Amino acid sequence: MAEKTTLGTAIAATVMLTCAAFAGANDYAFEPVAADIKKGEEVTVAVRLVHKPTGKAVPDAVIFASRIDMSPESMPTMAAPLRPIPGGEAGTYGFKTSLAMAGQWLLSLSAKVQGEAETVIGKITIKAAE
Numbered sequence: 001m002a003e004k005t006t007l008g009t010a011i012a013a014t015v016m017l018t019c020a021a022f023a024g025a026n027d028y029a030f031e032p033v034a035a036d037i038k039k040g041e042e043v044t045v046a047v048r049l050v051h052k053p054t055g056k057a058v059p060d061a062v063i064f065a066s067r068i069d070m071s072p073e074s075m076p077t078m079a080a081p082l083r084p085i086p087g088g089e090a091g092t093y094g095f096k097t098s099l100a101m102a103g104q105w106l107l108s109l110s111a112k113v114q115g116e117a118e119t120v121i122g123k124i125t126i127k128a129a130e
Helices: 002-022
Strands: 028-032 036-038 040-051 062-070 075-080 082-085 092-099 103-112 120-129
Touching (some): 028 103, 040 103, 062 082
Parallel strands (some): 036 120
Antiparallel strands (some): 028 040, 062 075, 082 092, 103 120
């Protein structure tokens, strides 16, 4: 009986390690806190980084690249300044920007998550209204 328990434990551990080996950047997703915002100066754009298998927000990610532009409106060269802002809930990341025009804006983010070797990349379309 003890041999079966040990064998079962070994198999379970192997399965868990195998699953962990296949975990990667695709297990994470950036989601908009609000997909529709008003255009203007000093607009706050907030996103949540979520671990898809658990549905939990991921705190303490390091966002090292960010860009917002109007590529969904066929104007990829129309970019706006984007700067990170502190605060918010754990796993939520905010930015200040100026959205001069109404329309769809693409927020592109690259982040490192603790314990994850791959870079998490997110592209979120945000609609700026009048």
